[in-house]
Amino acid sequence: MLSNLSQQPEDKILALMAQYRADPRDTKVDLGVGVYKDASGHTPIMRAVKAAEKRLWEEEQTKSYVALAGDPGFSDAMVSLVLGDAVARDAVAAAATPGGTGAVRQAFELIRMANPKARIFVPNPTWPNHLSILKYLGMETVTYRYFDSATGAVDFAGMQEDLAGLTAGDVVLLHGCCHNPTGANLTLPEWQAVIAVLNDKGAMPMIDIAYQGFGDGLDADAAATRLVAKSCPETLIAASCSKNFGIYRERTGILMAVSQGQTAVAQDNLNFLNRQNFSFPPDHGARLVTMILNDDALRADWQAELEEVRNGMLGLRESLADELRKLSGSDRFGFVAQHRGMFSRLGATPEQVAHMREHHGIYMVGDSRINIAGLNVKSVPILAKAMIDAGV
Template sequence: MFGNLKPQAPDKILALMGEYKADTRQGKIDLGVGVYKDPNGLTPVMRAVKTAEQKIWESQDSKAYTGLAGTQDYRDAMAGLVLGEAPADRLASAATVGGTGAIRQGLELLRMANPDMVVHVSDPTWPNHLSILKFMGQDFVEYPYFDNDTRGVDFEAMLDGIGRAKKGDVVLLHGCCHNPTGANPTAEQWEAIAESLEKTGAVPMIDLAYQGFGDGLDADAAATRMIAARLPEVLIAASCSKNFGIYRERTGILMALGEGGEARDLTQGAMAYLNRQTYSFPPDHGARIVSTILEDADLSANWKAELEEVRQTMLGLRTQLAEELRSLSGSDKFDFIEHHRGMFSRLGATPEQVAKMKADSAIYMVGDSRLNIAGLNRDSVPVLARAIVEAGV
């Protein structure tokens, strides 16, 4: 039977990681994999996370199952972090296996509600969005998003694209720190996006994977909160991998905002059912770390301070890279790097130029020229800048 299986194309980013590990050149630079790295190239365990784990180890007296939707304290803490004043009467939620699990469970929930839906996704988007949709056999269309000339949002084209969605369709949005481009709508543009969704009746599904990595915890959640307040139905898939640095704990959450009362209870029941069918009870350790931090004023303040250090480090690297490129190229055409937000920027380089940087300078980035800013440090920025200019980007 197993001989009937068909070979699957390897994940491009994971394949790139393999190439990087096999490269024996000194000074090689990994800008592919989407994890935060400190100036020493390590992905550290945050201070508050270590303290929270110690508290959990000392106080936890059971490893029994939690609820199908996860613990209420985690769900409440995350609702507060994402939504601020969370409207409990409208909110259903479930802990998931990472942000990816939240995306998958969200799409399954939406399809249960409307089997005829079409999902509208940005072009480009996180590749796993498309991979999941294709694996599910789910109909989707892409709407324009990125302007390859300005390296910003092609907003008029985007607005036209999402305006084609119909009532009952789903529009998948990046709440902040767009992956892979780093280009984000302005506050005014988000208002126009919400107005378009109100007119069409399409349901927004917001992927919020990088809250705190862009302009700050509250600023990065502002668009999500505004849409949640304005629209009658909203789905949010949030991840704790990046902002808490607990990648391997696979900690995410799916939140649905709709009508209150029986409709909310119906949604909550469907979420628990989906968890049961997929993996039964969600993992608890990462969720308990998060709730322990968010419920403790001192731990929460410590975590927010370290997260701000991470954010400022990435902003500093963006500024340094833009200045290096301005100096080497004699042009301001790379200033968009400083204006992008989050871990990623798309350079606008061709696959051939990306390949040249890898061959000549041992710089590894995804073929579409998405680079992970957090993979840099002050010493590697000039190396990258020189390679970009020499490649003719």
């Protein structure tokens, strides 16, 4: 039977990581992998996480299963973090998942259960795994314009034109903040315009928010998600704790379903999907997040360190934009400083990306998406010189 299987396409980012590891050059720069790194290239454990782990080790009394939807305390803490007081708590069904990816997968499956004919409108570009999961599930996708490579900004006019094709029962996938892979975000007035289209067409928003706190701050980054949740009849939200808590390997995420009058049936179906896919969700990371969010001292330390991370990335953005301004004699790369989150798309062609990799040891994805957190004071000038040399 196994002989009937076919080879799956190689993951481009994993292949890029392998190339980077094999490169003997001391000056090589890894801008491909999507994890936060400090100035030394290390992905640290946050102070509050370390403190919570020590406390958990001392206090935890059992490794028995939690509920199908995970610990209710985790759901309460995350709903508060993401949604604040935008909607009543009893209007939100929630279930813990293995990472933000697990939340995205469960959201798509929930949509398919509710409406097998639903079309999923997906931004072009988006995180590649969105499209991979949808293809695997056999769900119909429609792309809408999102990014203008010439300006490095959101192509909002194109987005509006494409969303005009929505019909009742469709779902629009949106990035809550820090768009991956471009770093370009909608403004709040643009979000309001999108909400008007969604409600006029009878379409449902699905928000993937994986980088809350990495852009303009915890509340500012959640503002759009909160606006959508309180303005639309129904909203699905897939949230990740991997980045803002730095607990990538603990696989900690949550799926929320916001509705009026359908919370009980939504919760029942979230529980059912968890049971079918993995039974009980992992608890270690969720427990740490809950402890941090519910303890004033731990939360304060976590938020302080998160601000250090956020400001560090903003500083790197500004440094790169400044260096490129000096070398190019123009401000055509000013968008890099305007983008938010870990990623930016530089507007380089695949050939220019290959040139930078071959001649300068700069490793980025073929579409020229870079992880800003992969830079440091020494590598910013190296990247800027490589970009100009490649003719970007």
